[in-house]
Every structure is written in C-alpha cells, then in structure tokens.
C-alpha cells in the first residue's frame with residue numbers, strides 16, 4: 001500500500017468508475033470494455049494499491065492509447081486452442097480489460113477441464129495483477145496471474161551490471177473467509193516503479209533498500225529513478241537478505257508469462273551492453289492466466305472451500321506480537337475497498353486536478369488539507 005501525503009480530496013467510487021470509463025470510451029474503447037478497464041484501474045485506488053490506480057491514467061494509459069501502442073478497438077485472437085489451454089494474441093488491446101476477459105476464459109475452461117490456462121502475447125499493461133486473479137477466487141476457483149514487462153528493463157541480476165527484467169508482478173488468489181479472499185498481489189522487485197513515482201510526486205525520500213545506482217550503492221532520492229540514475233532492487237533487497245529469491249521469482253515470471261507464449265523478453269543479448277540504467281519499452285507484454293477448479297480436482301464439492309476457510313481463519317486468529325492484528329494477503333485490501341465503496345475514495349488533490357484537466361468530471365465530496 002502507498003500512503004497518501006499532502007492535501008487530499010474524497011470522490012465517490014461510482015463517479016470515479018464512471019468518469020474513467022467515459023474517458024476510455026471517449027478514446028475509442030468499446031463501452032462495456034471501457035467500464036471493465038475502469039473497474040480494473042480504480043481497483044488500485046479502492047484497495048490502497050494506488051501506485052496502480054488512476055495515478056496511471058495520465059502517466060501510462062492515456063499515452064499508450066494516444067500513441068497507438070495500445071489499440072482501443074483491438075480484438076484478441078486465439079492463436080491455438082487445446083481445450084484446457086489456449087494461446088492468445090491480445091493484439092495490443094488495453095490490458096486492463098483484456099486480462100480480465102482472459103481470466104474469465106481461463107475460469108470457463110477450468111470449469112470444463114479442471115484447469116484452464118490462457119497464455120498471452122501481444123499484451124499491454126494489465127494494472128493490478130490481483131484484480132484479475134481475484135476474478136477466479138470470486139468464482140470459487142484458484143487463480144494465478146503473472147505478467148512480464150515486455151522489453152522494459154528496470155532491475156539487474158544481483159551482482160550484475162545491466163538491467164535485464166521489469167518489475168514482473170505475480171498474483172495468487174483463492175476463496176478464503178467470506179468476503180475476504182486470499183489475494184497475494186506483488187511486484188517481484190522490492191516495490192513496483194509506481195511506488196517510487198508516487199514518492200517522487202509527494203517529494204518524499206524512499207526507504208534505503210528500494211533503489212541502487214549502477215554500482216550497487218543505496219539511493220534514496222526517488223527522482224533518481226526517472227533520471228535513469230537508479231534501478232529497483234529485487235525482493236529481499238541485498239544478496240545477504242535474499243535478493244536472489246526475488247530475482248529468481250522475477251525470472252520465473254519471465255518464463256511463465258513471456259517465454260511460454262513467445263512475447264517480448266527482457267534478457268536479450270543486446271541488453272548486456274547496458275550501463276545499469278533502466279531502458280527498453282513495455283511493448284508485447286506476456287501474461288499467464290491460470291484457473292484451477294478445486295471441486296473438480298478433489299471430486300468432493302466444498303472440501304477445498306472448507307479446508308481453505310479453516311487455514312485462513314487460523315492465520316487470522318494468530319496471536320499478534322504487538323497491537324497490529326495478524327491478517328493474510330488480500331484482507332486489508334478488501335477492508336479498504338468496502339470502506340471506500342461506502343464512503344468515497346481519497347485522492348491526492350494534485351492528482352484530482354490532473355484528472356480534471358484530462359476532462360474527467362469528479363465532484364469532490366470532502367477536501368482535507
């Protein structure tokens with residue numbers, strides 16, 4: 001989660017959703033898909049993953065559509081259909097809706113075959129991976145989503161000079177307690193780039209451990225990232241603290257999401273000449289969307305759901321070390337989403353102005369200094 005600093009305003013969730021939908025429809029995305037894409041984008045603001053919410057509309061999705069790097073009216077094409085698994089070409093469709101539709105396809109195939117795997121090339125940025133994985137959990141299934149970042153290179157191997165991979169998000173979701181699914185949703189680098197940019201926009205230093213310069217030394221100035229003077233570290237941070245595991249997870253995502261379908265990959269021989277600075281573009285992203293139907297697998301309807309409830313209730317009931325209760329991934333995001341659906345979504349005032357300048361109509365419910 002990203003903490004919002006400085007003046008904020010609160011806007012109604014329904015208005016934020018419809019305004020983003022109207023904006024995308026105004027750029028040629030078919031209306032129903034524009035609303036689905038808006039739901040995926042606003043999911044970031046609802047759940048507190050605001051590095052991947054409407055903050056990215058002006059920075060990422062509008063430029064993608066305006067430049068033609070994402071095609072508003074693209075229709076994904078099935079390149080191979082084996083029943084339980086499919087290869088799709090998203091043909092530069094907006095990843096926010098296309099990944100959601102592909103997960104729904106994986107769920108439909110899992111209901112028929114026990115497992116549904118949709119492997120995608122030609123994709124664009126899908127936003128929060130967890131939004132798409134949670135669609136499977138909502139249907140009572142286990143969902144796995146992985147995305148590489150095309151040919152965008154942001155982080156290098158621990159101890160290696162050139163940047164070779166992107167922030168490669170990974171999500172696993174499953175039914176757990178009622179209204180509180182398990183949704184692990186994370187970048188495999190220590191944070192995603194959006195968290196660094198949010199810190200830069202708020203004028204705050206980032207904690208030691210997020211960024212390093214080309215020599216591997218710690219950087220805390222978030223603006224150094226967009227200047228090309230810093231790159232992200234992997235989960236774990238330093239090799240002594242497990243960075244090889246984060247790097248290994250990043251490579252596993254590259255393999256599952258991009259090598260399998262034949263999408264663009266970060267590690268290409270030309271990248272070895274890099275000086276450690278981030279480089280490359282996130283075109284031709286690869287995705288893995290996997291759904292597993294536990295009832296078909298176990299052949300005892302409800303057995304998995306009962307066992308899952310017990311596991312996650314045990315985690316929830318774990319005695320805490322301090323004041324903060326113990327919760328599992330996805331819990332706080334669901335709490336925040338319920339609260340913000342009912343009482344409004346907080347946005348930095350500067351972001352609200354930026355969205356208004358883009359033409360979004362977003363009446364302010366409350367303003368806080």
Ligand SMILES: NC(=O)c1ccc[n+]([C@@H]2O[C@H](COP(=O)([O-])OP(=O)(O)OC[C@H]3O[C@@H](n4cnc5c(N)ncnc54)[C@H](O)[C@@H]3O)[C@@H](O)[C@H]2O)c1
Nearest residue numbers: 001127128129167169183184185186187192327328329330
């Ligand atoms: N599309 C892309 O290319 C891309 C790249 C990187 C990240 N992302 C997205 O960015 C978003 C943010 O990623 P992030 O790595 O900053 O996530 P994060 O660090 O905020 O959270 C990571 C995970 O930890 C869990 N968690 C956090 N605090 C917890 C607590 N106190 N108790 C229990 N669980 C807790 C969360 O539920 C989440 O599953 C994600 O939606 C991710 O998919 C997208």
